[in-house]
Amino acid sequence: MAAASITSAVFGATGLVGAHIVTSLLTLDAFGTVHTITRRAPKQAADAVLSKKLDAIVEKDTELWVPKLNELLTAGSKTAAPPPAVFSALGTTRLAAGGIANQWKIDHDLNVEIARAAKAAGVKTFVFVSSAGTRSLVARMLPYSKMKNGVEDTIKELDFDQAIILQPGLILGDREVEHQGAGTFKALVKGVGSISKSWHDSLGQDADVIARAAAHAALLASQGKAPSKYWVVDTAAIVKLGRDEWKF
Template sequence: MAASPITSAVFGATGLVGAHIVSSLLALDAFGTVHTITRRAPKQSSDVVLAKKLDAIVEQDTQQWVPKLNELSTSAESKTAPSTVFSALGTTRLAAGGIANQWKIDHDLNVDIARAAKAAGVKTFVFVSSTGTRSLVSRSLPYSKMKNGVEDTIKELGFEQAIIVQPGLILGDREVEHQGAGLFKALAKGISSISQGWHDSLAQEAEVIARAATHAAILASQGKAPSNYWIVGPEAIVKLGRDDGKF
């Protein structure tokens, strides 16, 4: 008997990686209804059949996102309750208007979402974090503290399956580029001309990261994850999202 499609919810669905996660989920038969909770509507699929899988909830007030997730999880129609939650939620200090506001989104809101997901009985939680945040050099930086704090909370919550995706430099076309992004992209392109292996360890395309996240979630649903707290670093991202992308 074929397994029932996985119902999922995605946070950060209008961001670079999050938008690709949504596209990947909609295209995969392994996933059924895909809920998104965002401040603005995500891009709709041009495929009518795929678009029907998307339940786009638009809520300007981020403080209402956790209640919206709770509503999905307590729906009278149990088939709509997400068993897997993806969070690719994040912003920049500049866009947020300072480190304190960035912390509220990158750390506090992600932590609240993870806690709500656990309380709602979500089996698998997938968090798009960042690599290198625990090194001696970077672990004291505010950005690293945000990511590490969310990761630690997810681990403490004890999900049936937690997946921490840790990309390096994320490549792709953003609506608003991060400061210095052009320089880093040029550097990554130059490295790729010397060694694809070096390039893959330094930077990954957003679409590849998203495919890795969804592939890992499928493996988890099949009981094939290597551990209950699975860290998917750059090498595994490339393997799951590009080299082994068909499944």
């Protein structure tokens, strides 16, 4: 008997990594319906093939996202049970948010609320795209690191059956709103990559590789192959799962 397909919900589905996560899940046979809650329709909704597995909920008010998620998790949408896997690549920039306080509401508070709602509804696997290098003595004092670390710590405390934390380096790809100074760092990574592929891989990873790593890790977890209950996927593991071992 074939294994049941994995239903999932994705937050940050119109962002750089999140959009690639949605595409990865939609193209993998192991995953069934993919639910998204976004302020605008994800690009996959316009694709005749990909949209067949997509349940896109559009809600411009982010304060209503968790209530929408609760409806989805407790009553089901196109499925009779809540999605066993929830992914969050949700994040914004200080510039786009209009200041650090507003960025905190999205990058930290909303991610924490999503994780708590998922746990309360019985979601088995929670996947969060965080960031590398946020725990060092200097970095941990920065607002961005505090946001990421706070979400990671909450997910760990919630004690999901399976938590997967991806910690990429510089995320490579074209954003609608670029992070301040990112262009310079991307040029640096590209230059380093012309000298050493391994140096490039340790410094920055392409958004589609990070997304595929997230999907691959969730698939392995569903098969009981995750190395630990709280699985931190570092830069080397991201490249391994999302590029070198991506055979789907």
